[in-house]
Amino acid sequence: MTTASSADHPTRRDFLFVATGAAAAVGAAATVWPLVAQMNPDAATIAAGAPIQVDLAPIAEGQDIKVFWRGKPIYISHRTKKQIQEAQSVALSSLPDPQPDSARVKAGHDQWLVVIGICTHLGCIPIAHEGNYDGFFCPCHGSQYDSSGRIRQGPAPANLAVPPYAFLSDTKIQIG
Amino acid sequence: MSGPSDFQPSNPALKWIERRLPIFGLIHSSFVAYPTPRNLNYWWTFGAILSMMLALQILTGVILAMHYTPHADLAFKSVELIVRDVNYGWLLRNMHACGASMFFFAVYIHMFRGLYYGSYKEPREVLWILGVIIYLLMMATGFMGYVLPWGQMSFWGATVITNLFSAVPYFGESIVTLLWGGYSVGNPTLNRFFSLHYLLPFVIAGVVVLHVWALHVAGQNNPAGVEPKTEKDTVPFTPYATIKDAFGVSCFLIFFAWFIFYMPNYLGDADNYIPANPGVTPAHIVPEWYYLPFYAILRSIPNKLAGVVAMFSAIIILCFLPWLDSARTRSSKYRPLAKQFFWIFVVVCILLGYLGSQPPEGIYVIAGRILTVCYFAYFLIVLPLLARIETPRPLPNSIADDVLAKSKGRAATAASVMLALVVAGGLFAGSTQNAKAEEGGSAPPAQSWSFSGPFGKYDRGSLQRGLKVYKEVCSACHGLSYVAFRNLADAGGPGYSEAQAAAFASEYKIKDGPNDQGEMFERPGRPADYFPSPFPNEQAARAANGGAAPPDLSLITKARSYKRGFPQFVIDFFSQYQEQGPDYVDAILQGFEDKAPAGVTIPEGSYYNKYFPGHAIKMPKPLSDGQVTFDDGSPATVKQYAHDVTTFLMWAAEPHMEARKRIGMQVFVFLIIFAFLMYFTKRKVWADAH
Ligand code: FES
Numbered sequence: 001m002t003t004a005s006s007a008d009h010p011t012r013r014d015f016l017f018v019a020t021g022a023a024a025a026v027g028a029a030a031t032v033w034p035l036v037a038q039m040n041p042d043a044a045t046i047a048a049g050a051p052i053q054v055d056l057a058p059i060a061e062g063q064d065i066k067v068f069w070r071g072k073p074i075y076i077s078h079r080t081k082k083q084i085q086e087a088q089s090v091a092l093s094s095l096p097d098p099q100p101d102s103a104r105v106k107a108g109h110d111q112w113l114v115v116i117g118i119c120t121h122l123g124c125i126p127i128a129h130e131g132n133y134d135g136f137f138c139p140c141h142g143s144q145y146d147s148s149g150r151i152r153q154g155p156a157p158a159n160l161a162v163p164p165y166a167f168l169s170d171t172k173i174q175i176g
Numbered sequence: 177m178s179g180p181s182d183f184q185p186s187n188p189a190l191k192w193i194e195r196r197l198p199i200f201g202l203i204h205s206s207f208v209a210y211p212t213p214r215n216l217n218y219w220w221t222f223g224a225i226l227s228m229m230l231a232l233q234i235l236t237g238v239i240l241a242m243h244y245t246p247h248a249d250l251a252f253k254s255v256e257l258i259v260r261d262v263n264y265g266w267l268l269r270n271m272h273a274c275g276a277s278m279f280f281f282a283v284y285i286h287m288f289r290g291l292y293y294g295s296y297k298e299p300r301e302v303l304w305i306l307g308v309i310i311y312l313l314m315m316a317t318g319f320m321g322y323v324l325p326w327g328q329m330s331f332w333g334a335t336v337i338t339n340l341f342s343a344v345p346y347f348g349e350s351i352v353t354l355l356w357g358g359y360s361v362g363n364p365t366l367n368r369f370f371s372l373h374y375l376l377p378f379v380i381a382g383v384v385v386l387h388v389w390a391l392h393v394a395g396q397n398n399p400a401g402v403e404p405k406t407e408k409d410t411v412p413f414t415p416y417a418t419i420k421d422a423f424g425v426s427c428f429l430i431f432f433a434w435f436i437f438y439m440p441n442y443l444g445d446a447d448n449y450i451p452a453n454p455g456v457t458p459a460h461i462v463p464e465w466y467y468l469p470f471y472a473i474l475r476s477i478p479n480k481l482a483g484v485v486a487m488f489s490a491i492i493i494l495c496f497l498p499w500l501d502s503a504r505t506r507s508s509k510y511r512p513l514a515k516q517f518f519w520i521f522v523v524v525c526i527l528l529g530y531l532g533s534q535p536p537e538g539i540y541v542i543a544g545r546i547l548t549v550c551y552f553a554y555f556l557i558v559l560p561l562l563a564r565i566e567t568p569r570p571l572p573n574s575i576a577d578d579v580l581a582k583s584k585g586r587a588a589t590a591a592s593v594m595l596a597l598v599v600a601g602g603l604f605a606g607s608t609q610n611a612k613a614e615e616g617g618s619a620p621p622a623q624s625w626s627f628s629g630p631f632g633k634y635d636r637g638s639l640q641r642g643l644k645v646y647k648e649v650c651s652a653c654h655g656l657s658y659v660a661f662r663n664l665a666d667a668g669g670p671g672y673s674e675a676q677a678a679a680f681a682s683e684y685k686i687k688d689g690p691n692d693q694g695e696m697f698e699r700p701g702r703p704a705d706y707f708p709s710p711f712p713n714e715q716a717a718r719a720a721n722g723g724a725a726p727p728d729l730s731l732i733t734k735a736r737s738y739k740r741g742f743p744q745f746v747i748d749f750f751s752q753y754q755e756q757g758p759d760y761v762d763a764i765l766q767g768f769e770d771k772a773p774a775g776v777t778i779p780e781g782s783y784y785n786k787y788f789p790g791h792a793i794k795m796p797k798p799l800s801d802g803q804v805t806f807d808d809g810s811p812a813t814v815k816q817y818a819h820d821v822t823t824f825l826m827w828a829a830e831p832h833m834e835a836r837k838r839i840g841m842q843v844f845v846f847l848i849i850f851a852f853l854m855y856f857t858k859r860k861v862w863a864d865a866h
Contacts, residue, residue, distance in 0.1 A: 016853070016856055016860060017857060017860075019853055020850075020853040020854060020856075020857045023846075023849065023853050024850070026846075027846060027847075027850060030846075034263070034264035034267055034268065035235070035239060035268075037264055038239055038242075038243075038263050038264050038265060038268060039242070040263055042243075042257070042261040042262045042263065042265070043260070043261040043262075043662075043666075044257060044261045044660070044704070045261075047660065047662045047703060047704035048704050050702065050703065
């Protein structure tokens with residue numbers, strides 16, 4: 001049996017083999033693309049993730065509600081004076097993920113805390129009004145968040161995330 | 177698979193594995209060093225093509241299953257959502273649906289090749305029987321797959337095929353109930369078919385392994401039908417057979433791509449774009465083209481049980497082929513009579529397929545019976561008889577001799593064979609279209625559409641005007657429930673901006689809820705909402721419209737068709753004509769006449785329409801001149817309205833058509849270049865072997 005590379009026209013032969021192999025590789029890569037891309041969210045899911053509006057008027061001081069946006073629970077808390085006070089006065093250096101309260105709420109709307117209610121440890125949903133910091137307590141592995149949604153104790157590495165949102169009026173926000 | 181190999185990998189890590197699991201040796205002996213006869217022609221590449229198709233069907237099938245919902249209420253919609261919303265969902269669905277047809281097309285060529293060259297003869301009987309088992313499994317898989325989209329043909333195909341088992345004496349009814357999981361075809365049936373449709377391809381893959389194993393034990397047959405004797409008769413599998421197979425595969429992919437990108441619905445049935453309706457049977461129930469010959473055999477026997485037995489026997493008889501044909505000479509090349517009868521048999525099969533697609537009446541029944549007799553006579557009379565009376569021509573001494581003595585006539589034979597197969601394929605393929613006879617309606621005139629042909633694009637102006645006509649006229653009675661407002665801003669659509677689509681949506685009132693008080697409420701539409709339907713449910717639609725519910729229009733241009741007839745459907749394959757649906761819809765909209773012609777009586781509450789099957793349509797004339805005014809100065813005529821709204825509805829049914837045709841062109845250019853490269857590479861590689 002003879003092998004594919006003989007001495008006669010090495011360059012022409014090699015060029016042909018390389019060109020064919022390269023074309024095959026390009027074809028394979030182009031085929032894999034749609035096979036992988038189909039796993040991304042489809043158009044209906046993306047459209048359903050459009051911004052939502054939430055009316056804050058019914059939420060009394062000290063209460064909170066949970067709304068869903070893009071399949072994620074969003075906590076909207078109407079904080080009490082005491083909670084605001086606590087959130088603002090804590091020394092930043094004592095926090096695992098230092099962030100002032102002012103960076104976590106909208107200016108002039110100090111009483112409203114809007115956070116994504118997903119524990120930054122491994123994704124469980126923390127319970128509001130529990131734990132030692134007047135904030136949230138995650139039952140899964142005991143992470144505790146304060147009244148600004150900042151991590152204070154436990155295995156979670158970061159503060160509860162703040163979703164993109166804006167005040168449309170004093171009693172209405174748009175999330176997303 | 178052909179015994180222990182002396183292959184040793186040089187890499188120490190591979191060596192370590194090889195000592196514990198000799199997998200590299202197995203691969204090397206089976207797919208590299210394995211000696212293949214050097215005179216194999218291109219018909220032998222169909223083995224590789226079939227392997228590729230099986231892999232592709234499994235791959236695309238697993239992906240589709242990620243998005244599909246096997247529930248009677250949701251299945252149809254989930255398939256539509258795959259096609260409309262999933263990234264490249266239309267491509268994957270077309271690949272899978274057309275892939276099934278291509279798989280069968282290739283398997284038929286593979287089987288006929290085996291038949292012609294006597295590949296089932298000693299010592300390859302088990303190899304052949306395994307092949308028949310694979311074929312049976314493929315038929316079961318294909319049938320169950322066709323049920324999954326849960327359209328009208330799915331539902332009624334499932335009903336008819338499962339009812340075949342009711343022919344079994346005594347236990348028939350119980351068997352059918354067992355298959356259904358209910359008192360009729362329904363959700364449990366769909367669920368189990370989905371489960372089995374997912375399972376069977378892996379069973380096929382397992383039997384394929386056995387098939388290949390048996391092949392590698394007995395060795396490949398070859399066109400001369402003489403066994404390899406010396407080293408000179410064979411070449412190593414790699415690179416010779418590998419490269420030839422790869423070239424064959426790349427040519428087959430071009431053929432495949434033609435369907436995926438340009439004719440995705442050519443092999444399907446328009447009725448399957450109508451959601452399953454257990455109360456209405458389509459006028460003509462036709463199975464997929466690959467079952468048609470057997471369907472014709474079933475119908476040509478006037479007794480239920482006998483018909484079912486005949487149909488299954490027509491397949492099972494293949495298992496006995498090695499013993500029915502006891503001629504010593506394998507290849508029909510050297511059997512002058514067997515060769516002629518082979519071609520007659522091929523024609524019989526094709527004609528049976530054609531008959532299977534025709535209504536079972538008149539001449540078709542008689543022809544069906546004659547051809548059924550011919551089919552069985554080939555196996556039961558012709559082959560056993562030929563084995564006794566035929567004098568074969570002298571065989572070449574060896575494969576090497578055969579290669580040297582390549583006759584000049586061979587190219588011509590190959591060409592004629594190719595031609596015959598293309599015609600056969602076209603005939604088979606088109607026969608489904610042919611079956612959709614619509615009695616009593618004239619054929620709609622062919623219109624010129626901006627979206628026809630390989631470079632077709634939707635005319636944006638026409639889409640926008642069509643949307644206006646839909647909104648102001650059609651939407652009073654017809655829903656458009658698979659189209660969302662956001663789609664109006666999609667690429668390849670009417671070309672609105674997202675803001676315009678959002679503004680358009682906000683003009684609609686959408687029912688939402690329940691709210692915190694548990695009440696439903698109305699709010700302005702958002703881009704993510706779908707066009708609201710005019711009636712809350714089908715009963716309301718029926719009640720408000722004299723007993724005939726106006727159909728949803730999302731898929732209407734794909735769900736309607738008309739008889740194309742022979743030879744038109746063959747020409748359609750090459751001209752890419754796919755606009756039966758739009759032609760029909762356009763014709764219906766313009767086909768109303770105030771007075772029915774003499775001799776036609778139209779019942780109370782119906783209207784005369786020239787193009788509607790039976791002429792009596794429940795929908796009153798919907799459009800009249802001047803009814804809708806266009807901002808762009810297009811004429812306010814029924815003709816213009818009909819054209820624009822049909823264009824819009826074609827987009828509604830196939831929103832990704834522009835992407836399909838654009839990507840199709842890129843794929844074609846690539847595949848043709850690639851096939852050329854493969855061809856020259858193959859020539860270079862084989863230059864050493866000659
Ligand atoms: S997930 Fe919350 S503590 Fe682990």
